[in-house]
Amino acid sequence: MKPNLPDLLTLNGDLAHDRAPQLLALINSLPGQPWTEAELLIPLPDKFRYSRIWMTGDQVVGVVLASRKHKSVHIHQIVLEAAYRQLGLGRKVYRQIAAQAEADGLTLLTAHCLLDDMGALAFHTTLGLSLDSQYDDPQDGSVYGRLSVPLKVLLETGTQP
Ligand SMILES: CC(C)(COP(=O)(O)OP(=O)(O)OC[C@H]1O[C@@H](n2cnc3c(N)ncnc32)[C@H](O)[C@@H]1OP(=O)(O)O)[C@@H](O)C(=O)NCCC(=O)NCCS
Numbered sequence: 352m353k354p355n356l357p358d359l360l361t362l363n364g365d366l367a368h369d370r371a372p373q374l375l376a377l378i379n380s381l382p383g384q385p386w387t388e389a390e391l392l393i394p395l396p397d398k399f400r401y402s403r404i405w406m407t408g409d410q411v412v413g414v415v416l417a418s419r420k421h422k423s424v425h426i427h428q429i430v431l432e433a434a435y436r437q438l439g440l441g442r443k444v445y446r447q448i449a450a451q452a453e454a455d456g457l458t459l460l461t462a463h464c465l466l467d468d469m470g471a472l473a474f475h476t477t478l479g480l481s482l483d484s485q486y487d488d489p490q491d492g493s494v495y496g497r498l499s500v501p502l503k504v505l506l507e508t509g510t511q512p
Pocket residue numbers: 381428429430431432435436437438439440441442443463464465468469470471473474475477478
């Protein structure tokens with residue numbers, strides 16, 4: 352049975368602070384170096400404009416952390432609890448962020464992804480992102496890809512935001 356869809360909110364600084372333990376639990380359920388609360392709360396450019404949080408009642412069930420880098424909106428992390436995956440939420444939120452970034456005059460959406468994480472890679476390539484380059488994480492030896500897509504291309508694929 353499909354779960355009821357969660358509410359999508361813009362993540363502001365107060366919400367990030369109040370929900371830090373739940374957000375870190377979600378983010379640190381993924382492979383890679385664990386995030387600290389300081390990393391979660393660091394005020395990057397437009398972070399609390401482009402980042403989102405999904406909630407059901409009082410529970411955080413997903414998060415997208417994003418910020419502006421020059422003319423790009425960069426996705427630092429996206430994760431949904433397992434029960435809420437493959438329901439179209441990831442596509443919808445990328446399109447919503449892309450529409451907002453395009454209205455702000457940005458041109459590109461970028462993300463990093465573990466190259467051996469086939470699900471995450473499939474999600475990003477389905478949305479039109481392509482691999483620009485790759486790098487080894489010196490701390491855990493994992494290989495990450497740098498991916499990007501013009502906002503215009505992302506907004507032309509799939510349904511309306
Ligand atoms: C990756 C993630 C954020 C995607 O969000 P989502 O809401 O599940 O994705 P959507 O349902 O919007 O899927 C969008 C498209 O990507 C595809 N896709 C999503 N997850 C996929 C998977 N695991 N394998 C293959 N394709 C996948 C969907 O089939 C869909 O394509 P379609 O519209 O042609 O059917 C989510 O699955 C997740 O939290 N995964 C675990 C954390 C993770 O890997 N984060 C990424 C770190 S880089």
